[in-house]
Every structure is written in C-alpha cells, then in structure tokens.
Amino acid sequence: MPYYVMTMLAAGFGIPILAALNSALGSRIGSPAAAALILFCVASCVTLIAVLITGPQPLLRAADAPKHLFAGGLFVAFYVLSITYIAPSMGVGNAVFFVLLGQLASAAAIDHFGLFGARPSPLDATRALGIAVMAVGVWITQRA
Known part of the structure; x- marks a missing residue:
C-alpha cells in the first residue's frame, strides 16, 4: 500500500509541473494547442516504451473492450488543452486548485x-x- 500512496503522491506532484511546463511551452511557441500536441507525442513515446517492456499483447484485446472505455482519452485531452490555455492567465496554482x-x-x-x-464507497x-x-x-486563494 505505501508504494501506491507514494506513486499517487508523485503523480499529484507532477500535475502542476505538467501545467507549468506545458503552459510555458504554449506561450513560448505561440500555440497552446501545439504545446498540447507535443506533450501527447512525448507521452505516447514514453507509454509505447512501457508497453513494449511489459508486453504488447494487451493491445490486441483492446479491440474487444467496450468503446465507452476509450473516452478517458477525451478527458485527458480536455485537461491538457484547458490547463495549457488557462494557466498562463489564471496562474498554475489557481488552475490546479479548481x-x-x-x-x-x-x-x-x-x-x-x-x-x-x-x-x-458511500459519500459520508x-x-x-x-x-x-x-x-x-x-x-x-481566489480572494488573495
């Protein structure tokens, strides 16, 4: 269990860094959408390496998965695009708080x-x- 906790803390730690880096890239190159595309290309390469290391066989089973399960990609794209566009104006901290x-x-x-x-797990x-x-x-934080 501590491994899971530490992994998720690291993932959470990385989200504001992702937001700051990608919004800075978008500002620097003049296109938040292009910055998001670059991020996805880098992420795809890293993920491809992980799949190749762990074995590509599960990719063959993806065709049989219910199609609604692929909608997670839409949420990732929406998050990256929105944080890349909005963080430079709102601030990384404020954007990530929301x-x-x-x-x-x-x-x-x-x-x-x-x-x-x-x-x-009921909401108590x-x-x-x-x-x-x-x-x-x-x-x-918004009032400060």
Missing part, C-alpha cells in the same frame, strides 16, 4: 455510486466536509 476541486467532487460521485466498475459526512473545506480553500 482541477483538484473537480477531481474531488467527481471522485466522490464515482465512488459513491460505484460508477465505471469502481468499488462503492466526513468526505463531504473534506470537499467543502477544499472548496473554501479555493475560494480563499
């Missing part, structure tokens, strides 16, 4: 209803309070 707030609300709903095969008062505290935190 992303985090959306992630908390969405994750709570997915867990509460057991959507997309997630293990159901403690979790709801945590999301509310985060919302207040976002509001406070």
Whole structure:
C-alpha cells in the first residue's frame, strides 16, 4: 500500500509541473494547442516504451473492450488543452486548485455510486466536509 500512496503522491506532484511546463511551452511557441500536441507525442513515446517492456499483447484485446472505455482519452485531452490555455492567465496554482476541486467532487460521485466498475464507497459526512473545506480553500486563494 505505501508504494501506491507514494506513486499517487508523485503523480499529484507532477500535475502542476505538467501545467507549468506545458503552459510555458504554449506561450513560448505561440500555440497552446501545439504545446498540447507535443506533450501527447512525448507521452505516447514514453507509454509505447512501457508497453513494449511489459508486453504488447494487451493491445490486441483492446479491440474487444467496450468503446465507452476509450473516452478517458477525451478527458485527458480536455485537461491538457484547458490547463495549457488557462494557466498562463489564471496562474498554475489557481488552475490546479479548481482541477483538484473537480477531481474531488467527481471522485466522490464515482465512488459513491460505484460508477465505471469502481468499488462503492458511500459519500459520508466526513468526505463531504473534506470537499467543502477544499472548496473554501479555493475560494480563499481566489480572494488573495
């Protein structure tokens, strides 16, 4: 379990870095969309290497997967494009705070209803309070 926690903390640590680097690239080259495309090309190459190392056989089974499961790519593209366009104007911290707030609300709903095969975990008062505290935190950062 500590491995999972550390991995996810590292992923979370990387999201603002991704936002800062990609928004800076978009500003520097004059196109947030082109910066996003470059990011996806780099990410695709790294992911291809990981697939080749772990074995490409699962790619053959992808054709049999329900097509709605591929929609995750739309969400990744939307996130990268939106953070790349908006972070230079709003600031990386503010943009990521709103992303985090959306992630908390969405994750709570997915867990509460057991959507997309997630293990159901009801939204109790403690979790709801945590999301509310985060919302207040976002509001406070916007007023500063």
